[in-house]
Amino acid sequence: MKRILVTGAFGLVGSDLVAELQKKHGSDNVIALGRQTIDSNFQGILEQGDVRDYAAMEALVKKYDVGTIYHLAGLLSVGGEKQPDLAWDVNVNGLKNILDLAKAYQIKVFWPSSIAAFGPTTPKQNVPQHTSLEPSTIYGVSKVTGELLCQYYFRRYGVDVRSLRYPGLNGYKAAPGDGTTEYAIHIFYGLIENNTYECFLKEDARLPMMYMDDAIKGTIALMEAPSEKISVRTSYNFAAISFTPAELVAEIKKIAPNFQVSYKPDARQQIAESWPQTIDDSQARKDWAWQEEFDLSKMTQALYEGVKTKLAQGK
Numbered sequence: 001m002k003r004i005l006v007t008g009a010f011g012l013v014g015s016d017l018v019a020e021l022q023k024k025h026g027s028d029n030v031i032a033l034g035r036q037t038i039d040s041n042f043q044g045i046l047e048q049g050d051v052r053d054y055a056a057m058e059a060l061v062k063k064y065d066v067g068t069i070y071h072l073a074g075l076l077s078v079g080g081e082k083q084p085d086l087a088w089d090v091n092v093n094g095l096k097n098i099l100d101l102a103k104a105y106q107i108k109v110f111w112p113s114s115i116a117a118f119g120p121t122t123p124k125q126n127v128p129q130h131t132s133l134e135p136s137t138i139y140g141v142s143k144v145t146g147e148l149l150c151q152y153y154f155r156r157y158g159v160d161v162r163s164l165r166y167p168g169l170n171g172y173k174a175a176p177g178d179g180t181t182e183y184a185i186h187i188f189y190g191l192i193e194n195n196t197y198e199c200f201l202k203e204d205a206r207l208p209m210m211y212m213d214d215a216i217k218g219t220i221a222l223m224e225a226p227s228e229k230i231s232v233r234t235s236y237n238f239a240a241i242s243f244t245p246a247e248l249v250a251e252i253k254k255i256a257p258n259f260q261v262s263y264k265p266d267a268r269q270q271i272a273e274s275w276p277q278t279i280d281d282s283q284a285r286k287d288w289a290w291q292e293e294f295d296l297s298k299m300t301q302a303l304y305e306g307v308k309t310k311l312a313q314g315k
């Protein structure tokens with residue numbers, strides 16, 4: 001078979017996605033591309049490089065006979081605001097490199113957009129698939145640009161590129177970053193390490209979220225769906241659960257009744273307020289049968305057990 005290249009392979013999403021793709025297709029068929037963050041325990045084919053370097057990416061495509069790219073490398077909401085020029089360069093020019101390679105070598109591409117593509121003029125509840133996209137962060141601006149670029153490459157060049165607007169994703173395999181929704185992962189480290197957590201969002205900041213296993217399952221289902229089922233070539237609305245920090249804390253207290261949480265909102269609260277609270281993803285459910293498995297309670301159990309085991313193993 002032609003091989004699968006995953007960029008951003010050692011990030012939060014990549015760590016779970018690479019493991020699942022290896023399970024499905026065999027370790028010899030999955031190439032994990034990292035830049036700086038590399039997992040020293042990684043088992044499989046590992047390459048290091050920068051997605052902005054077209055020649056280096058092309059060399060990888062030729063070396064491994066790549067037929068599919070899951071392009072996850074990028075800067076996120078908080079990192080993007082710290083370095084807007086870099087965020088544009090990596091997120092937009094990096095994606096364009098991947099799409100140009102896809103066009104030249106008939107490669108199928110997955111690239112995630114985000115709820116950050118939405119902005120203050122987007123409805124807050126049940127955001128429809130086609131809606132106002134006026135984001136306030138450079139991250140969101142790069143995602144809207146990327147969505148349009150994907151649709152353009154599909155219409156103009158027939159590139160089979162597929163995309164999901166990921167909500168806040170909660171997994172434990174990789175260390176959480178400083179993203180706006182990632183309080184929902186950090187909180188479990190606070191719980192297990194010292195039974196306290198200071199939350200950087202307000203207690204009523206409701207955001208669309210998803211457990212990582214569901215995100216990986218949905219990503220692979222989208223990529224495996226027959227092409228004629230894909231009616232959205234910008235990026236699909238993609239949702240599972242929506243909750244506030246207070247609701248998550250109430251769920252955690254069922255496991256740890258004495259857990260102490262305080263709230264000290266920082267700049268991420270403004271970012272959270274510019275995003276919607278709930279998303280209408282009926283198009284994804286209709287086109288390729290998207291269905292999540294994890295509700296808030298199941299996600300809380302899974303994250304608690306996952307982070308506890310990880311910390312006990314000293315990882």
Ligand SMILES: NC(=O)c1ccc[n+]([C@@H]2O[C@H](COP(=O)([O-])OP(=O)(O)OC[C@H]3O[C@@H](n4cnc5c(N)ncnc54)[C@H](O)[C@@H]3O)[C@@H](O)[C@H]2O)c1
Nearest residue numbers: 008010011012013035050051072073074112114166168169
């Ligand atoms: N995590 C979420 O909740 C979430 C939500 C919405 C969308 N997404 C999207 O999913 C994708 C993956 O997100 P993540 O949470 O795994 O991010 P992450 O920050 O954990 O990982 C991104 C990886 O990209 C790598 N990278 C950065 N610049 C690079 C470059 N120039 N060349 C090669 N690699 C580079 C980084 O080293 C990092 O390991 C991103 O496109 C992100 O926008 C994530």
